[in-house]
Amino acid sequence: MATVDWESVIGLEIHVQLATRSKIFSGAEAAFGAPPNTRACAVDLGMPGVLPVLNREAVRMALTFGLAIDAEIARTCRFDRKSYFYPDLPKGYQISQFDQPIVGAGVVEMEVDGATRRIGIRRAHLEEDAGKSLHEDYADMTGIDLNRAGTPLLEVVSEPDLRTPAEAAAFFREMHAVVRYLGICDGNLNEGSMRCDANVSVRPRGQARFGERTEIKNLNSFRFLRQAIAHEIDRQIGVLESGDSVVRETRLYDPRDDETRPMRGKELSDDYRYFPDPDLLPVRVTSELLGEARARVPELPRAKRRRYREDLGLSDSDTGFLTGDPDVAAYFEATLATGCGAKPAANWIMDRVAASLNRSGLDVSACPVAPEQLGRLIARIEEGVISGKIAGMVFDVLWEEGGEVDAIIEARDLRRVSDAGELARIVRRVVADHPEQVEQFRAGKEKVLGFFVGRVMRETEGKADPGRVNALLRDALAP
Numbered sequence: 001m002a003t004v005d006w007e008s009v010i011g012l013e014i015h016v017q018l019a020t021r022s023k024i025f026s027g028a029e030a031a032f033g034a035p036p037n038t039r040a041c042a043v044d045l046g047m048p049g050v051l052p053v054l055n056r057e058a059v060r061m062a063l064t065f066g067l068a069i070d071a072e073i074a075r076t077c078r079f080d081r082k083s084y085f086y087p088d089l090p091k092g093y094q095i096s097q098f099d100q101p102i103v104g105a106g107v108v109e110m111e112v113d114g115a116t117r118r119i120g121i122r123r124a125h126l127e128e129d130a131g132k133s134l135h136e137d138y139a140d141m142t143g144i145d146l147n148r149a150g151t152p153l154l155e156v157v158s159e160p161d162l163r164t165p166a167e168a169a170a171f172f173r174e175m176h177a178v179v180r181y182l183g184i185c186d187g188n189l190n191e192g193s194m195r196c197d198a199n200v201s202v203r204p205r206g207q208a209r210f211g212e213r214t215e216i217k218n219l220n221s222f223r224f225l226r227q228a229i230a231h232e233i234d235r236q237i238g239v240l241e242s243g244d245s246v247v248r249e250t251r252l253y254d255p256r257d258d259e260t261r262p263m264r265g266k267e268l269s270d271d272y273r274y275f276p277d278p279d280l281l282p283v284r285v286t287s288e289l290l291g292e293a294r295a296r297v298p299e300l301p302r303a304k305r306r307r308y309r310e311d312l313g314l315s316d317s318d319t320g321f322l323t324g325d326p327d328v329a330a331y332f333e334a335t336l337a338t339g340c341g342a343k344p345a346a347n348w349i350m351d352r353v354a355a356s357l358n359r360s361g362l363d364v365s366a367c368p369v370a371p372e373q374l375g376r377l378i379a380r381i382e383e384g385v386i387s388g389k390i391a392g393m394v395f396d397v398l399w400e401e402g403g404e405v406d407a408i409i410e411a412r413d414l415r416r417v418s419d420a421g422e423l424a425r426i427v428r429r430v431v432a433d434h435p436e437q438v439e440q441f442r443a444g445k446e447k448v449l450g451f452f453v454g455r456v457m458r459e460t461e462g463k464a465d466p467g468r469v470n471a472l473l474r475d476a477l478a479p
């Protein structure tokens with residue numbers, strides 16, 4: 001029997017927590033990690049007599065996103081009530097947008113395995129977040145924390161344009177970079193600032209019609225997203241190959257067992273009984289508001305990648321590392337501004353800086369070595385003032401004590417021994433001090449040269465150019 005060549009189809013719904021100071025329909029402060037229910041607000045809980053008022057900053061952020069992905073922007077949009085009952089939503093409905101989202105169709109460009117892929121965005125709409133159910137600390141009970149209720153979310157819905165788990169993860173990563181570049185989300189996955197639902201189906205390759213899909217809820221890491229989708233694809237193929245059909249349902253991924261489990265069936269979307277929220281006015285997007293949003297769109301990751309590659313000659317992997325996080329890109333560009341070479345700057349940042357930050361658990365924005373100092377350090381190597389090895393020492397001093405590159409080099413007398421006469425004198429002395437080794441070398445024992453190089457380096461405290469030391473030694477040792 002011929003086996004079927006299955007193709008997977010994936011569409012993501014990404015919830016982006018907008019980094020506004022206050023909640024979307026109340027003035028309550030949005031804050032992560034506050035004691036449970038201390039940031040809950042009567043407006044967000046829909047208490048009798050309250051009136052929601054839309055947060056203008058959330059609208060501006062949604063527009064910034066829309067412009068960044070070249071999307072159609074609605075001139076007017078409105079808010080709807082999406083009814084469902086769940087303990088973390090005590091008012092019984094969520095304020096969301098249904099048929100008039102603020103952002104329409106757009107496109108996100110990303111790179112996977114060196115190739116550029118364009119992924120369609122179907123829409124992005126504003127909504128309020130619900131509270132949180134806490135299962136861990138309570139035996140046989142569920143705790144409810146309503147601090148998060150009313151936090152502004154932008155839900156971004158992709159077209160089913162993704163074809164592999166790796167592509168889906170790359171898309172999530174690209175979205176993560178984009179919202180951080182735009183400054184509309186802190187991107188903190190651990191705190192749930194970006195959560196993702198993955199819609200997954202499979203079909204025989206070549207078939208035009210999509211297969212039935214399932215939806216995996218609440219994935220908040222790139223790795224879990226990839227694993228969950230890969231697992232769900234295998235499960236669906238297994239179901240279909242055994243002659244059954246895939247059931248449309250919502251599933252949860254359990255990273256501990258690496259499997260997805262059914263959570264609830266999802267047959268009827270009109271269960272939600274959407275209707276326009278009578279307490280909120282429709283939103284008119286003025287050109288003034290759009291102008292404000294446009295002014296906030298910076299150079300985006302894809303443009304930066306192209307520039308780093310084409311203007312700076314960096315490789316795809318260097319470029320990917322440096323542009324993935326806007327703070328890293330800013331650090332790199334500030335380093336370059338001192339005039340050092342792009343490739344050495346990239347190497348230092350990916351290598352020494354990244355390792356040191358990692359070790360001390362610091363973000364690049366808190367790096368103790370200022371980019372101007374790193375740039376100057378690299379320039380001094382390029383000018384031949386210090387060796388790469390000495391530069392490593394200077395870097396450690398900068399990291400531990402701060403200070404200024406040139407002052408450290410002077411104060412510690414770290415300049416390369418560049419005075420030809422002095423180096424020649426040191427070489428002659430080392431040779432004169434070791435007659436026995438000179439005999440061995442002249443008798444053909446090449447290895448002894450290494451011994452002499454080591455001695456000279458020790459005398460110069462590592463500050464001599466190894467090539468020159470070699471040449472001088474060979475001269476001095478010649479019979």
Ligand code: ADP
Pocket residue numbers: 009010011012013157158159160161199200201210211212213269
């Ligand atoms: P719903 O209204 O149930 O949320 P949508 O049509 O809005 O459904 O689609 C939700 C998400 O599911 C979108 O990201 C879309 O790309 C994706 N999707 C739709 N159909 C499929 C499919 N057959 N396989 C995989 N993903 C799909």
Ligand code: MG
Pocket residue numbers: 013
């Ligand atoms: Mg949906």
